[in-house]
Structures are given as structure tokens and as C-alpha cells.
Amino acid sequence: MISSKEVAKLAGVSQATVSRVLNGAQNVRKETKEKVEKAIAELHYRPNMIARSLVMQKTKTIALISGDLENAFYSEITTAIINLATKKGYNTMVYFDNQPNREEIYEHIVSNHVAGIIQSSINLDEPMYDFFSESGTPYIQINRKHKNAGNYVILNNVKAGQLAMDHLLQLGHEHIGIIMGPTNVSTFLDRQEGCFQALQDKGKEMDQRFLKIVDTTTKDIEMAMYDLLSIQPHPTAVLCATDQMALTAMDVILKMGKRIPEDISLIGFDDITLSSHHAIQLTSVAHNIQQMGEIAVNSLIHIIEGNIERENYQQIKLEPHLAVRKTTCSPKS
Structure with a gap:
């Protein structure tokens, strides 16, 4: 074809x-x-x-372009989107952007007469952004945004990064490792910027040996954590760009016979449901994932139904807060 x-x-x-x-x-x-x-x-x-x-004519169907559901964040926000869309009388078709034929996915979406598009995993330089933003089909970005902005519902990720780093600094950590995702993703770029700002505010600089940029695969995260543990002295705290990444790092730390938080403190972002599990109790920079999904659905439906002019961009930033649990403490003296 x-x-x-x-x-x-x-x-x-x-x-x-x-x-x-x-x-x-x-x-x-x-x-x-x-x-x-x-x-x-x-x-x-x-x-x-x-x-x-x-x-x-458009069908009463919303297309959701999602990241991999192995990441609990995407599974939780997808559930919130589908549940509210159903209540509003809209069906949801879910597509995954980790496939090589992304252009065909976009073409398939508009060929199915969708009423609107929710994109939850766009990159800053996504080449297909122009395709859906200029297609005439209402759309909104969620969790991440393109460099050209447009409609979005995201977390204030710079502030989130500051909260996480400030927490570790206030506990007295001097050697802090960071495992961050690709910087062509707004979420990770902004969280990294927030971390650096928090360090700068305290008159400190990031030790580049302790900064690991990964592609978010389990293997890459594990390698980054092993690398951090090989540095002498190794970090007394590790900040991971998502809870899902922190759970992988936690596994490596425990495999190496280290204790959390006595030997290494650990903090993540997103506060997925598993993070508060009694056996895990991960400290995380939290936000309401369900609320983010619901705001995106409501905003998109307002655009679809003409309650908001398409020229008036919906640009919403949600505020994070810190959920302190049992994976962070002051370093041993």
C-alpha cells in the first residue's frame, strides 16, 4: 500500500x-x-x-497513542482515559508507538474517522507532530509535549526534579547518582533541569560520573545501576527518572547485597500504585495520574464538541508533591 x-x-x-x-x-x-x-x-x-x-463524519472514538504498558505509569493512565471516555460516550482505540511503522499508525488513526487523538509518549522532535497537529483532527498531548507545544496536560517536571533532589540534599547526601531517560523527551529533560537547579541553589555541581542517561530498557537501567555501584565512593543515594526505573535499580541494589535505605537511598517519580505497596514503600515525587488522564479526556472532548476554540491552546501543568516513604534516609556517618 x-x-x-x-x-x-x-x-x-x-x-x-x-x-x-x-x-x-x-x-x-x-x-x-x-x-x-x-x-x-x-x-x-x-x-x-x-x-x-x-x-x-467522525465516529465517537478517541485514539490513544501510548507508551509500553509494561511501564505501570502508562497502564494506569490508559485505564483512567478509557474509563472516563466511556462515561462520556466515547470509545477508545489504543495504539503503541514502540513499533517501527509509526507513520502507518498515524495514517490508520485518521482513516478510522476518529473524533480526536491523545498522544501520551511524544518526543520533543517527533517528526509526525505536524501530521496530526495540522490534520484537522482535535488532539492533546499528555505526560510529554513536543518542542512546538500545542495542546498538552503535563506535570511541572522542573519542579518535580527540584523536589526530588532537594529531599536528598536535605537528608545530607553528598554523592547522588541520577539515572535519567533520553533528553529528547520533555519529561526527562525537565526533571534533569530541576535536579541541576536544586544543586545549583545549594552551591553544588553535578559530578558527571554519577549521571547516567539511559534508553529506559531494563537492561540499560541495570547497567547504569551497576556502573554507579562500581564508582568509589559509590553514591549514597540514587534518583531515578521514573518509579518503574527505580524498581529496576532497586532490584540491582538488593542483588549486590546492599540495603535500602541504610546503604543507598532511592527515589523515583510518578508514584505509581506499586510504589506504595507495603513491601516496597518507594519514596516518589507524586502526582495524580488518574487526574491527568481525566483532564486530558475532558479537554479533548471540549475541543471536539466545539466548547473550546481550536486556536485556543489547552496548556495545563499539574503540580507535584513529595511522597516520603521508606527508601530514603540520611546517609550513614
Whole structure:
């Protein structure tokens, strides 16, 4: 099946431009439109799979583009989104962005006449952002945001990073390890910035040996934790960018015969349900995951139903708080 990407390549334009031509946008130059139409004809592309859905009736269906449900954060927020959408009379189709054919996923979404899109795992430089932001289909980003902003519901992640680092500094930790996710993700970039700001406010600098940027896979997180434990002196506290990452780090620490928090304090972010389990009791920078999902659904439905002008961006930041449990304490003297 020919994709809009192939049309764009042959015509020498962006996918967003192809989308605008298919959608009948008026702000496309005549010569550009002709190039796109010529490419469509040469490739025998069937624009009705995407373009017709942009101008015809919409189903009462929301498309959710989610990260991997092995991360409990995504499973919890997906549940909140589906539950509220159902109460509001909308079905939810869930797609996962960890597949190689992401462009086909986006095309499939709009070809299914969805009423709106929730994107929960976008990168700062996501190349498909223009496709859904200019397609005419209402959308909102949740948890993360693109560098061009748009509609979003996120946590104040800079403040979250400050809260986590301040907590460890106030306990008296001097050697603090950080296991952070990729910096092309707004969540991780902002949490890292908050950590650095907290250090700077105390007149301290980050020891780069203690900073590990990982791809969030279990293997990469484990390697980062082993690396931190090999440093002498090793960190007396480790800050992980998510609770899910902290649970992996916790496993490594215990495997190495270390005690938490007596030997190493551990803190995460998101306060997933498992973090408060009596056997785990992970200190975490918390926020209401269900509330985030519900705000995103309500905001998107307001846009879909015309209660909010599409030109008026919905940009919402939720405030974090610290949930202190049993994985952090002052370092041994």
C-alpha cells in the first residue's frame, strides 16, 4: 500500500503539506498542490483513506497513542482515559508507538474517522507532530509535549526534579547518582533541569560520573545501576527518572547485597500504585495520574464538541508533591 510519505517524497514536500492538500486547505501554493496531485496520480495513491476522514463524519472514538504498558505509569493512565471516555460516550482505540511503522499508525488513526487523538509518549522532535497537529483532527498531548507545544496536560517536571533532589540534599547526601531517560523527551529533560537547579541553589555541581542517561530498557537501567555501584565512593543515594526505573535499580541494589535505605537511598517519580505497596514503600515525587488522564479526556472532548476554540491552546501543568516513604534516609556517618 502506498503511503503519504511516499507521495511527499516524490512531490518533494512534507507529509504535512500532503495532508493539507488532501484536506483542501487554502494556504497551499498552486504549484505545490499540482506537484502533490501529480505524485498521487503517478503512485495511484488512494487519498480517501486519510483525507476523506478529515472532512466527513467522525465516529465517537478517541485514539490513544501510548507508551509500553509494561511501564505501570502508562497502564494506569490508559485505564483512567478509557474509563472516563466511556462515561462520556466515547470509545477508545489504543495504539503503541514502540513499533517501527509509526507513520502507518498515524495514517490508520485518521482513516478510522476518529473524533480526536491523545498522544501520551511524544518526543520533543517527533517528526509526525505536524501530521496530526495540522490534520484537522482535535488532539492533546499528555505526560510529554513536543518542542512546538500545542495542546498538552503535563506535570511541572522542573519542579518535580527540584523536589526530588532537594529531599536528598536535605537528608545530607553528598554523592547522588541520577539515572535519567533520553533528553529528547520533555519529561526527562525537565526533571534533569530541576535536579541541576536544586544543586545549583545549594552551591553544588553535578559530578558527571554519577549521571547516567539511559534508553529506559531494563537492561540499560541495570547497567547504569551497576556502573554507579562500581564508582568509589559509590553514591549514597540514587534518583531515578521514573518509579518503574527505580524498581529496576532497586532490584540491582538488593542483588549486590546492599540495603535500602541504610546503604543507598532511592527515589523515583510518578508514584505509581506499586510504589506504595507495603513491601516496597518507594519514596516518589507524586502526582495524580488518574487526574491527568481525566483532564486530558475532558479537554479533548471540549475541543471536539466545539466548547473550546481550536486556536485556543489547552496548556495545563499539574503540580507535584513529595511522597516520603521508606527508601530514603540520611546517609550513614
